[in-house]
Amino acid sequence: AQTVTQSQPEMSVQEAETVTLSCTYDTSESNYYLFWYKQPPSRQMILVIRQEAYKQQNATENRFSVNFQKAAKSFSLKISDSQLGDTAMYFCAFLDGTASKLTFGTGTRLQVTL
Amino acid sequence: GAGVSQSPRYKVAKRGQDVALRCDPISGHVSLFWYQQALGQGPEFLTYFQNEAQLDKSGLPSDRFFAERPEGSVSTLKIQRTQQEDSAVYLCASSLAGGPGDTQYFGPGTRLTVL
Numbered sequence: 001a002q003t004v005t006q007s008q009p010e011m012s013v014q015e016a017e018t019v020t021l022s023c024t025y026d027t028s029e030s031n032y033y034l035f036w037y038k039q040p041p042s043r044q045m046i047l048v049i050r051q052e053a054y055k056q057q058n059a060t061e062n063r064f065s066v067n068f069q070k071a072a073k074s075f076s077l078k079i080s081d082s083q084l085g086d087t088a089m090y091f092c093a094f095l096d097g098t099a100s101k102l103t104f105g106t107g108t109r110l111q112v113t114l
Numbered sequence: 115g116a117g118v119s120q121s122p123r124y125k126v127a128k129r130g131q132d133v134a135l136r137c138d139p140i141s142g143h144v145s146l147f148w149y150q151q152a153l154g155q156g157p158e159f160l161t162y163f164q165n166e167a168q169l170d171k172s173g174l175p176s177d178r179f180f181a182e183r184p185e186g187s188v189s190t191l192k193i194q195r196t197q198q199e200d201s202a203v204y205l206c207a208s209s210l211a212g213g214p215g216d217t218q219y220f221g222p223g224t225r226l227t228v229l
Contacts, residue, residue, distance in 0.1 A: 004156075033215040045157075045205065045220035052215060091156050097214045100145065101170065102207075104156030 002027045002094050006105035013082045014113055020067075021077045021108045023092030031097030034068070034075045039107075040088040048090070051075065053097075079110075087112045116140065118221035120206050126227045127196045135191045135224045139208030146189050147218060148181055151203040160204075163189060196228045 003026045013019035025034070036048040051059045051068050058066050063083075067076045079086055092105040119138040127133050139146050145164050149157035150173075159173040165186040174181070178197075183189040193200055203223040209216040 031214070035217070037220075042222070043203065043225075044222045045207075047217055047219070050215075050217060093156075095215060099170075100162050100209075100216075101147065101159040101173070102149075102157070102218060104158070106154075106156050 002029075002032075002096060002103045004092055004094050004103050004105040006092055006108050008108045009106075010109045010111070012111045012113060013079075015082055015084060017082055018078060018080045019082055019110065021079075021090050021092075021110065023075045023077070023105055025073050025075065025092075025094050027073070027094065027096070029096055029098070033095040033097065034066075035093040035095065035102070036064070036066070036075075036077045037091045037093060037104075038086075038088045039091060045091070049077065082112045084112050084114075086110060118206055118208050118219055120204075120221040120224050122224060123222060124225050124227075126229065128229055129196060129198060131196055132192065132194045133196055133226065135193075135204050135226070137189045137191070137206030137208075137221060139187065139189070139206070140219060142210070143208035143219075144186075144211050145209045145216065145218075146183055147207040147209075148189070148191050149205040149207065150175075151205055151223070153202070157205050160191070193226075196226075198228050201226055201228045 034051045089107045093102045148160040151157040161171040163183040178194045180192045205223045206221045207218040
């Protein structure tokens with residue numbers, strides 16, 4: 001079974017600064033996908049970014065980018081130029097290439113301050 | 115709206131009551147998923163449909179939990195004889211095809227409180 005670990009329960013960053021959220025995972029599969037989801041206080045889970053394991057290039061989406069280290073089974077999320085609207089719970093999730101269910105970490109609560 | 119919708123948003127039940135939670139996936143999405151999110155935790159998988167077929171129900175915690183999607187669109191998650199430990203947010207997600215790596219899009223969830 002796959003496991004996803006987010007070791008930072010809470011983080012804080014000032015507006016316009018950069019923050020990195022950590023995620024590690026454990027799997028014996030070679031084909032898989034990784035995701036970061038954002039869950040604001042309103043509770044709707046929103047996709048932030050996804051990464052295919054077979055791609056060496058790190059995914060980027062505007063201010064969001066990942067550092068995918070396949071050998072180390074690490075998948076961190078970097079948020080640049082943090083904005084107040086980035087305040088939310090962030091979940092790292094794993095998807096086995098042969099299955100359909102997501103396995104989530106326990107989340108990191110990010111607070112962006114003025 | 116174009117997103118996944120769920121109803122009700124909030125449900126309070128007395129222990130022992132039956133509840134039914136509804137999910138409307140994004141139009142045209144073949145696959146539908148249910149997850150349970152306990153307070154302060156990440157979502158945990160319950161069950162998965164492709165069209166009307168329930169392909170995986172390995173995450174359902176007991177036989178009190180039952181899900182259906184009879185016409186391959188709307189889905190209902192039913193919990194019989196609710197217990198306090200069933201209190202959680204129930205999230206529904208859908209994906210276009212449910213194939214390898216398909217992105218899942220989530221609804222706002224139903225917060226169930228069992229008294």
